[in-house]
Amino acid sequence: MKTTLLDRQIPLDRPAPAAPADHLTLRRGAARVLLGNWTGASTVPSRTLYPHQWSWDSAFIAIGLRHLSVRRAQQELESLLAGQWADGRLPHIVFNPDVPYGAYFPSPDFWQSSRAGHAAGAPAAPETSGIVQPPVHALAAWLVHCADPAESARRGFLARVLPRLTAWHDYLLTHRDLGGGGLAAVVHPWEPGMDNSPAWDRALARVEPAADTFRRADLDHGDPADRPTDLDYGRYVRLASAYRAAGYDDRVTDHRFALEDPGFNALLVTGELALARMADHLGQDGARHAGRAAELTRRLVDRLWDDDAGIFRARDLVEDTLVDHTGIAGLLPLVVPGLPADVVGALTDTLDGPHFRAPATGLVPSNDLTGPTFDATRYWRGPAWFNTAWLVERGLRTHGRDARARSLREALVAEAGRTGFAEYVDPLTGEGRGARQFSWTAALALDLLHTGHEPDLPPADHAPEPALTGPGLPLTDQEELSR
Amino acid sequence: MLKTAVQEQLLPGDTLQAKWEFAQQAGYDAIELRGKGDLHFASRLDELKQARKDGVVMPTVCVDMLHFLGAFDEDLRRDALVQMKSQLTVIAEIGGTGAQTPASYGMFSRRLPPFEPPRSEAEDREILLAGLTELGEHARREGVTLFLEPLNRYEDHMVNRLDQAADLIRATGLDSIRIGIDSYHMNIEESDPAAAILAHAGLIGHAQVSDSNRFQPGAGHLDWRAWLTALHAIGYDGHLALECRLTGDPEEAVRSVPAFLKRSGA
Numbered sequence: 062m063k064t065t066l067l068d069r070q071i072p073l074d075r076p077a078p079a080a081p082a083d084h085l086t087l088r089r090g091a092a093r094v095l096l097g098n099w100t101g102a103s104t105v106p107s108r109t110l111y112p113h114q115w116s117w118d119s120a121f122i123a124i125g126l127r128h129l130s131v132r133r134a135q136q137e138l139e140s141l142l143a144g145q146w147a148d149g150r151l152p153h154i155v156f157n158p159d160v161p162y163g164a165y166f167p168s169p170d171f172w173q174s175s176r177a178g179h180a181a182g183a184p185a186a187p188e189t190s191g192i193v194q195p196p197v198h199a200l201a202a203w204l205v206h207c208a209d210p211a212e213s214a215r216r217g218f219l220a221r222v223l224p225r226l227t228a229w230h231d232y233l234l235t236h237r238d239l240g241g242g243g244l245a246a247v248v249h250p251w252e253p254g255m256d257n258s259p260a261w262d263r264a265l266a267r268v269e270p271a272a273d274t275f276r277r278a279d280l281d282h283g284d285p286a287d288r289p290t291d292l293d294y295g296r297y298v299r300l301a302s303a304y305r306a307a308g309y310d311d312r313v314t315d316h317r318f319a320l321e322d323p324g325f326n327a328l329l330v331t332g333e334l335a336l337a338r339m340a341d342h343l344g345q346d347g348a349r350h351a352g353r354a355a356e357l358t359r360r361l362v363d364r365l366w367d368d369d370a371g372i373f374r375a376r377d378l379v380e381d382t383l384v385d386h387t388g389i390a391g392l393l394p395l396v397v398p399g400l401p402a403d404v405v406g407a408l409t410d411t412l413d414g415p416h417f418r419a420p421a422t423g424l425v426p427s428n429d430l431t432g433p434t435f436d437a438t439r440y441w442r443g444p445a446w447f448n449t450a451w452l453v454e455r456g457l458r459t460h461g462r463d464a465r466a467r468s469l470r471e472a473l474v475a476e477a478g479r480t481g482f483a484e485y486v487d488p489l490t491g492e493g494r495g496a497r498q499f500s501w502t503a504a505l506a507l508d509l510l511h512t513g514h515e516p517d518l519p520p521a522d523h524a525p526e527p528a529l530t531g532p533g534l535p536l537t538d539q540e541e542l543s544r
Numbered sequence: 545m546l547k548t549a550v551q552e553q554l555l556p557g558d559t560l561q562a563k564w565e566f567a568q569q570a571g572y573d574a575i576e577l578r579g580k581g582d583l584h585f586a587s588r589l590d591e592l593k594q595a596r597k598d599g600v601v602m603p604t605v606c607v608d609m610l611h612f613l614g615a616f617d618e619d620l621r622r623d624a625l626v627q628m629k630s631q632l633t634v635i636a637e638i639g640g641t642g643a644q645t646p647a648s649y650g651m652f653s654r655r656l657p658p659f660e661p662p663r664s665e666a667e668d669r670e671i672l673l674a675g676l677t678e679l680g681e682h683a684r685r686e687g688v689t690l691f692l693e694p695l696n697r698y699e700d701h702m703v704n705r706l707d708q709a710a711d712l713i714r715a716t717g718l719d720s721i722r723i724g725i726d727s728y729h730m731n732i733e734e735s736d737p738a739a740a741i742l743a744h745a746g747l748i749g750h751a752q753v754s755d756s757n758r759f760q761p762g763a764g765h766l767d768w769r770a771w772l773t774a775l776h777a778i779g780y781d782g783h784l785a786l787e788c789r790l791t792g793d794p795e796e797a798v799r800s801v802p803a804f805l806k807r808s809g810a
Contacts (some may be wrong), residue, residue, distance in 0.1 A: 092777040095740045129809075130738075130770035372733070 066453060080492035087478045092129055093504035094482050095122070099133065100157065107496035109212065109282040114141060114155040118501050119252050120197035121448050125504020127208035128511045130136050136220050138198060141180045141224045144189045149232030150309075151198065151228075152189035153251060162344050165182055166278040167298070173305060181309045190299065191309040195325045196233060199226045199332035203339060217276040217437065225340045227350075231512045232355070233329060236311040239376040243331055243360045244321045248314070249300050253375075253390060255427065255441040256297070257289040260375045260386040261436035264318050267379070270295025271302065287438050287494050318451040323373035324390035328452075330357045330397045358399045361415025367391075371414075387429040388441075389418050397457025405460045412453065413465075416488040419488035423472025424450045426488035437489045444485035444494055447483045450504040479508035545736050546775060546810045548802045549574035549783040551606065556615060556795055560595035560602075566795075571802030574601040576752075576785040578608040579631040581623070586630045592638045600602040604691070604750060605635045607645040613675035614647035614702055616662055625675055629682045632690065634801065641782070642689035644750055645679075647672055647703040654701045661701055672712055680718035691724030691750040696732040704733045706744045713747055722749025726787070731756050731766055738767075738774035745778035753805070754788030760797045761786075761804050768808035776809070782808060 075191035098104045104126070105111055106118040115149065119141045133512035144155035151205035152174070162168040169188035174176075176356055178191050202222050206213040213219060225255055235539060240246055247253050250261040275298055289297075300318050333354035341347035365373045367383060372382040372391035395408050416429040424445035428435050436442040450473045457466035480493030482502040487494055550572045555563035560575065567575055577592070579585035596602065609627060611620035624645075631643045652661045663671070676692065683690045692713065694703045703756065705708050709723045725741070725748055734740040741748065755764030775784075784805060788798040 089777045089779065092773045096742055096774055096777060099736065099739065101736065126641060130767050132767045133770055502796045 084510055087474060087506060090478060091125070091482065091503040091507040091510070093417050094498045094500060095126060095129055095507070097353065097498065097543050098500045103155075103159075103543075104500050106447075106500045108500065110484075110496045112160045114144075116141060116151055116155075116194040117197050117448075118151045120201035121501035122504045123201045124204050125501070125507040127205045128507055129420060131209040131212045132216075134208070135213070135216060138205065138222060141198070144184065144187050145225055145229065146178065146184065148236065149228035149230075150181070150193055150233070150236075151196075151229045151232075152183075153192050153194040154190040156188040156190075158187060164278060166316075167301065168278075171275075171298075171301070171305075174309075177305045178309045191304055192252050193233075193247075194252060195254050195328045196245075196332045197231060197392055198229065199335040199339070200328070201237060202226060204337035206342075208341070213536040217342055219339050223336065223343065223345075225481045226332070226336060226339075230329065230332060230353075238295075239311070239316060239319045240321055240364075240376065240381075242321070242364050243356065244326045244364055244376075246316075246319045247322050247325055248304065248311070248316050248319055250293075250297060250318070253320075253325045254543075255324070255388070255390060257293050257439065258388055258390065258441040259385075259428060259432070260322075260388050260390065261318070261320070262434070264320060264377055264379065265293065267317050268296040268299050271298040281493065284438075284455055287440060287444075288392050289440055299374050301346065310490075319378040320384070321365060321378065322390055323361065324393035324452075326357065326365070327373075327394035327397050330354050330361065330394075330399075333357060334398065355399060358397055359363075361394060361397065362401065362404060365394075366404060367467060370409070371411040373408075386434075387411075387432060388444075389425055389453075390426045392417070392425065392497065393449065393452050393456070396452050396459060397456075398459050400460070408461075408463065409457070409462055418505065419445060421491040422476055422486050422488050423468065424476055424486060424488065425453055425469075427485075435534075436484070437487045438494055439486070440495075443488060445476075445479060445488045446485045447499075447502040447505050451509070454509070473505050474509055477502050482506070494525050545806060546772065546780065547573040547783045548805060548810070549555050549576045549603065549785040550798060550801070551576045551577055551785065554786060554788075554790065554794075554798050560591065561598050562602050563584070564595070564598075564600040566798075570799040571806075572786075574603050574758075574783055576783070576787070577602050577605040579627070579634075579642075581609040581611075581627050583627065583630055585627075586634050589634055589637065592634065596638050602635075602638060603641045604785060605631050605640065605643045606752070606785070606787060607643065607703040610650065610806065612645055612648045612651075613679065614651070614668065614672050614700075615759040621671070621675065625678055626783045628679050628690070632686050632688055634682045636686035636688045639782060640688065642683065642691050642722070642750065644691035644693050644752070646693045646695045646700055648700045649695060650699060652701045653698050655697050658792070668735070673715055676712060676721055677716050677718065680716050680721040684718065684720035687748050688720070690735065692719045692721060693724040693726055693752070694729055694733065695726075696729045699729075704732070705739045706734065706748075710744050710747050723747050724750040724752065726754070727761075727766060727768075727771055728754040728756065728788070730751075730760055730771075732793065738770040741771070741774035741778060748775075748780060749779065750785070751780065752777060752780050752785045752787040753801075754786070757791075758789050760788050760801050761808070763791050763797075764798060768805070772805070772809040 102112040104122045123134040123137040142341050143501030148298045156169045174183040174189045188340050193227050237245040333350045337347040337350035367374045419426050422445050426445050427441045428443045454466050454469045481497040483493030484499040557563040612624045615621040679690045692709045694709050697704050711722045730737040753761050755761050756766045757764040
């Protein structure tokens, strides 16, 4: 039989081109990923590795989806918020009831949210995990609103999500102020979203690993060399099961692992600023949130800034010490608009110094390139990730470092296309690692393709950098509001 | 930006030239013709040729009859094939790309009494493959494409979804047959219209647009951004042809569509 056009039908999971692609091809490729990973009310991070809805993934995905379908972007956040607990906690996974338990570990029968979390306010359905992830959601909701204010108003989007997002932040600022210093603590390495970061090594060493009574599903589709070790996994399981045994009650749980993470808290500041915008927009009290953002910014610097190292550190609340680790989370406070100028200067110096300069990708490695724990392929111990690059790019723009922001934006877009929208990238070789067709990689590349300045603009290094002081979101979002 | 077209009966004006004037001012890139039976479309050849000379862009024709290639009645079925072949020939002669037809329309619905059609599924398939092959081979000889349009379950009982059309087209082995998608029918039949477009990317040849309520885009509640993004994602380079009923002032309704589609990501 002769070959016809029919034989060349393009399958849904066709890998994106490996060569550098033009922006039209990139947009098409990113849209394919997001349309292909959509499940009807939300998006899976990856068809192969992550078959449910993840909290901070969904926030980043919504930021990209808003360019593809504002309605889907709103639904993405709404479906996540449907899993919110009565205590305000937004769980890090909302499980898809149609997916068999064996497809992912820990599955609903491990977390047992509807039963073990009942007293803490877990919903009867859907099943969720009991821990949280970084609060990117308010920022995402505001950006989704800005993408189409008329559609947002028509669906009553802000009015519906604002109370839930406020409750989420209230949970973090009350139940999770475990150190009494006014910052939110994480109680599990999965909570700051950087599961096996060396920042947790010392705190995790206090945890007795769970016996080998669980079966990891992540290794079915992931290369063991790219994933956390079995020993780490045993400790993750131990921490989670202890939390579950305490009914996910933060006041009762004896937290062996409790840290204030700079990335997590920086996103909380940005989220509070977004809530301020939303509240103002709805004629409510935005000043309360703006005040909280300013206060959080002060505490962030007071409690987590390491002036000698020029980077933010996590604070271990069990030992009440700053963790001696230089990682990407320490750069993420760049997204905070009200950061003191000297801190911003030091952070940008650190970003471009030997610890994070990775010419093979132009992205930012997750771990100190010069440190003893650096591992170029293992998850959050070295690989460069696209969501952190997106946040750093946003931070650079927030503080007027437009030229540096542009180079990072170009790198993010190029690497996303070149690697087939990889989950993460080896910063030494530029090789894509982890899952491909990864949703937030596609979403954030799409976002920068839509909202970023044109990368072919002449370099603006000589141009004066505008000072942006005080709390407030960057100019681009003000423009989005006025559209 | 995807190109737009509008079916001729939706345009004011007595001639194609007058209709084209209106269409251009409203922002359309082309007119989609309608092909009536009794070889009426062929009888318009002089009119169509003159319109083409006058610059009217007419890439496609959509059949406008009450019997089709999947008709139960053998005489009607044979006539439908004669009509469609003629329409393919005419659209080729005026430099167009193809003609669109459903398997049937208004003949039978499994959702309405008496629920069971007089012909078995196997017989339906045999009839459709025979008709499609005959028309597809004719289209290939003419250098144009036959677009098979899935209709919703209330209008046709044989080809409702893109996967059903794709299956038939693959079975013919002809690349001169493609799916002619319609946003209104897809909204009823596809669980995820955007995903269906991606899944059948290589087989989609034409696209017609109307909203969830069969009125002009913008009058209903379709997620146009997702649908249009999917067409962009597969590199679709055909027209979005307006085939709908109109609500509100008819001329204003027709005029509103190109701008609405553009705002929605076309």
